Amino acid sequence: MGLILELNNVNKRFGGVVAANNVNFEVEKGKIKGLIGPNGAGKTTLLNLISGIYDVDDGKIIFDGQDVTNVPAHKRARMGIGRTFQTPRFLDRSSIEDNLKLGTDLFDQMGYINSFFGKKGSDYQHELEDLMEIVGFEVNWDDEISSIPYGQRKMLEIVRCLLSYPKVMLVDEPAAGLNKMEIERVVDLLNLGISRDIGIVLIEHRMDLVMSVCSSITVLNFGQVICDSIPEEVVNNEEVIEAYLGRQD
Numbered sequence: 046m047g048l049i050l051e052l053n054n055v056n057k058r059f060g061g062v063v064a065a066n067n068v069n070f071e072v073e074k075g076k077i078k079g080l081i082g083p084n085g086a087g088k089t090t091l092l093n094l095i096s097g098i099y100d101v102d103d104g105k106i107i108f109d110g111q112d113v114t115n116v117p118a119h120k121r122a123r124m125g126i127g128r129t130f131q132t133p134r135f136l137d138r139s140s141i142e143d144n145l146k147l148g149t150d151l152f153d154q155m156g157y158i159n160s161f162f163g164k165k166g167s168d169y170q171h172e173l174e175d176l177m178e179i180v181g182f183e184v185n186w187d188d189e190i191s192s193i194p195y196g197q198r199k200m201l202e203i204v205r206c207l208l209s210y211p212k213v214m215l216v217d218e219p220a221a222g223l224n225k226m227e228i229e230r231v232v233d234l235l236n237l238g239i240s241r242d243i244g245i246v247l248i249e250h251r252m253d254l255v256m257s258v259c260s261s262i263t264v265l266n267f268g269q270v271i272c273d274s275i276p277e278e279v280v281n282n283e284e285v286i287e288a289y290l291g292r293q294d
């Protein structure tokens with residue numbers, strides 16, 4: 046099946062901490078790859094390396110058939126590497142509308158904005174309406190984004206990402222702090238991504254969620270991949286149980 050992202054022997058150190066230790070990692074189009082492991086294992090670092098926020102010390106990152114190892118973060122975003130953050134990142138004093146359009150501004154720099162808001166402007170509205178129907182709540186678009194609850198902001202971050210039509214979507218702990226109903230909506234958003242053939246990387250501590258949506262799971266411990274397999278094998282892997290699952294309540 047089509048690979049959209051590939052990390053080859055990627056290394057990253059912070060002083061004495063080895064945050065990525067010879068990591069090999071693959072993401073397929075239209076599939077969700079789970080990324081799990083204890084706190085400090087290097088999960089968020091891996092997303093930062095993929096999105097270009099951090100440079101690798103060595104190793105290669107291949108995205109959509111191209112070597113992007115030395116491509117700066119803003120270009121990788123425009124090429125189709127989208128992400129959300131462990132704690133949502135918005136311009137807190139700006140309106141919900143402006144914050145969501147930041148996603149589509151990626152197109153601005155490519156010169157696509159006219160077609161997006163002009164000729165195809167109705168597509169944007171359409172798309173936004175479809176996505177808002179999935180998240181299942183309404184907003185006043187002019188309100189400051191900081192005025193809405195945390196769970197809703199986290200969901201809107203995924204909406205913003207989807208509005209940029211990414212090829213890869215990196216999602217860092219989307220269920221943390223969300224209630225059961227909100228988590229179901231997040232799953233719906235991820236499934237929409239799947240139906241669009243987006244390759245999704247999902248960092249998540251909730252094993253029920255990881256098990257139900259991921260096609261395969263990579264387990265990190267001290268920056269190292271200790272297991273990379275289908276969910277059923279990962280949960281029964283001794284090393285994974287020892288390092289991570291056994292510790293969960």
Ligand SMILES: Nc1ncnc2c1ncn2[C@@H]1O[C@H](COP(=O)(O)OP(=O)(O)O)[C@@H](O)[C@H]1O
Nearest residue numbers: 059062064082083084085086087088089090091
């Ligand atoms: N910018 C940074 N500077 C120094 N150390 C960092 C930085 N980012 C991450 N680390 C360290 O790298 C390790 C992995 O962190 P992180 O990727 O955030 O783990 P996880 O997301 O799995 O909890 C930790 O020891 C963390 O302290």
Ligand SMILES: [Mg+2]
Nearest residue numbers: 088089090131
């Ligand atoms: Mg993290």
